[in-house]
Amino acid sequence: MIVALLAQGTPLTETGLWIANTFFYLIAFVAVGAALKMVTTSNVVHAALYLLVVLSAVAATYVILGAEFAAVTQVLVYLGAVMVLLLFGVMLTRAKIGAEDDLDHEQRWIGGLVAVGMLAVMGYSLLEAYGSTQLPADMQPQRVGPISDEIFSTYIVPFEALSVLLLAALIGAVVVARRD
Amino acid sequence: MSILASLAPAIAQTTEFVRPAIDWHAFAPELVLLAWGALVTVIDLIGGERTRRFMPSLTGIGFLLAMIPVLTLWSQNDDLPRVLFDGAYMVDHYSLVLKGIFLVSAYVIVLLSSNYMAEGDYYDAEYYQLIAASVLGMLVMTSARDLISIFIALELMSIPAYLMAAWRKSDLKSNEAGLKYMLMGVFASGILLYGMSLLYGAAADTRLVEIADAIDTGETTPIFTLGVLFTIIGFAFKVSAVPFHTWAPDTYEGAPTPLTAFLAVASKAGGFVALVSVVLFAFPHQWEIAEPVMWILSALTMTVGNLIALRQTNIVRMLAYSGIAQAGYMLAPLAVYSKVPDLAQSSIVTYLLIYAAMNLGAFAVVIIAARKTRSGDIESYGGMFRYAPGITVAMTVFLFSLTGIPPMGGWFAKFQIFNALLSAETTAATVLAIIAAVNSVIAAYYYLAIAKQMWFLPAPDGDHSPIVVPPALMAAVAITVIVTIATGSVGVGLVGDATDFVELLASP
């Protein structure tokens, strides 16, 4: 519905905005919870599934921001390809599916301190810089056409370089992962 | 249906695609390498085992072919700089010199690899394809002037390297080298990208010049500080600056030795190019944040690198730590870039050129010596003058150059760094110059210890049979010796008017 409203180029109404906002906070809450579970769970398969939740939530966030193509790409590439790869990685590298107790470093509290410290610094900086900045009320969704024009004109060099990168990664990964 | 209908007017608004004007000549080095790399890959696919032994020569020819457009671009001096995509891609003297350094280094690395790969029964054809891909990333990096190009070039440079570090598949050490390098590299990319996203948010543009203008507020806000810091830390991992260096010695020791040369020289230089471009072109007004960070990184990197290098008994690890220490020297001019931007840029480029020559040379000698001794211990170099005088003389040239004794290139490289630091005429810069000088003296101790081992001490097992040096390795040593001595000798003449090179590079 948000998509349709945005698509007409009309600004969101009060209700539309309220719905979008509620959606966002719901999604963000679920995503943060799932991310926390992901880095603390003692079961590798569960961690992968929690990551799936986070990735879907991020895709939904893109939709709210009017970046539909990025959302679709996120679903196709991340939820489709990357998750399957990760799950294959989990399956192929361990016989045991279930809880394990040896996944974390002993000194994980250092990691916790670093993360909380960084969050404090980043949160302060963001609040200071963009305190009550609103997204533009007449925010237009970004369409595939202009994006492709942009990629195939201004960003044609990185695009071509990316194609070489994918080919090189493919060749190298086949060599490294194959059995001799 | 209703949604589709509502979309119709918006779809009708889609603008006409305008074909970008592309200066093909400016792209020629990249295009030649890309086309040649594709050709080599196809030849390998069709030829299989029959063409396998030609792969090193073919790849090497590709690097030399890509040199031709670099030279023709250089010869059309008046057309430089060539600006493409509104400044997102730039071909100027700075990028052409660097492209030359990368292509010649890559050629030398192919020479170093050919015997090692052929004799070790590795997947050699694919190895050369990955080297070519990685070098293509470096070529793009030298000209990239916007965040997306820089990021993609950095990844194109690194991802093949992650895989090649694990190339000795049956060796656990090599596997671990690949794993550590990959995890660290991807993590560093994440931090770098977060910094870049903040910069993009401030500028609403990915081009470096636009970012420079956008954050030119005359004051430092926390969000810019964060963007600048994260970006620099991301690059600090890539160039193995202390305290983000821990992956480097492990990766260097575990990876195949020719690849170690590639990582320590070409990959590190690529990271430096990205760092220099971003700092000089995107943060010219944010020097109050960037300069102190660079000062600390530089001082820490050279000191810690040298102190740990002192204790090494394995020559590859020693060269790895010495490479870290030299990264510290190369970071030093960035601690004064606001005062002397042109001098900082040219002194780093000079150092990169000479660094590439002398370190590749040292690695060539290590690879040659390992063919006989099968060991990387410094002790095994004893008595080498008795049975391999030519190699010993070549290694002495490289070691003297690394120490900074004239007329070898390393001396000129250090001179340029000190020149940049002292021209800034600030107390902090002078202190950094003193730290660098003290470090040069520490470094002399362990470099000259190897020379002493080779010239004066006896061979550990009394084995004086000569080393058979294959022609490819001989050529690699010859090229690096010539460049090391030539740059130093030219440097002696240039000291009077070293400004020429600076002005050339700084020509807008």
Add this chain to the structure above:
Amino acid sequence: MFLNQFLLFAAVLFCIGIYGVLARKNGVLVLMSIELILNSVNINLVAFGAYNQDLAGQVFALFIIAVAAAEVGVGLAIVLLIYRNRRSIDVAKANLLKG
């Protein structure tokens, strides 16, 4: 909608990712935590793109998604290799090499 609600959401995911990288020993789990970091970057880029009504943010995010897929592929190839040789993908046990 505030710009900051998206940026802070991204910052939280970023820090959780940092914690995961520092606290986890298992190679696959470290890779997953890095994916969190990359996703937080993408939210930032898309949010800034929407705020500035500029396409480059979304384009950048698309490039990052593509590179992330390549990185995961490469990472899992190396993880598989190391598992085949050692029957463990514990990063802390990767200690034949000591810095």
